[in-house]
Amino acid sequence: MLFTVILVLFSPSAWAIELIYKYKTGDKYRIVSTVNEDIYVDRRLNYRSEILNRITMEITGVSGGRARHSATFQSAEKTVAVGGGGGNAVSRPFQWARDYHSEYDQDSLGYMIIEDRYFMPMVRNVPVFPGKELNPGDVWSAAGLEVYDFRDSYGIEQPYSVPFTADYIYLGERVWKETAYPAFSVTSLFLLQCQRSLAKTRRR
Secondary structure, three states, X not given: OOOOOEEEEEOOOOOOEEEEEOOOOOOEEEEEEEEEEEEEEOOEEEEEEEEEEEEEEEEEEEEOOEEEEEEEEEEEEEEEXXXXXXXXXXXXXXXXXXXXXXXXXXXXXXXXXEOXXXXXXXXXXXXXXXXXXXXXXXXXXXEEEEEEOOHHXXXXXXXXXXXXXXXXEEEEEEEEOOEEEEEEEEEEOOOOOOOOOOOOOOOO
């Protein structure tokens, strides 16, 4: 998930705040993340993966409350094949995957406008904010999108998109590195089905 700078607006209420994204032309970011992922095939655990992501990003323009992002994504993956749904694990070292370039617009609530030809960011419209003041315990939901690159594994040349619904809870302030920040949780669940076929693929 890709996060940019978030501006926190405090309302007259002692606890209510509004969360929005704040952009400035020329801002640059470097983001490093680690993803630990369990992969199930036919509801059985087949692989465990550790994915390292390195992202460089620049805000190339701001207009009408939207910011233009130019970003490069690099990822390295180490996968453990879990035979028989639990034993006989076979590991391989980290291997660099493809490098990706992407350009897209994003508004102050976090919604993206991006051309279909881009594979990254993989997770889109997360997090997004409801555009109103929030108190601890407030909840909201919004549509998100996860995008896959199946060119090598399934021969699908275009980005393969899977929609989902993300559920949010505003948690109030939490302390990180001795500083208090507004915090929220994001939960989503979806099922991806792919069939290797020269004729067609199925999606649910």
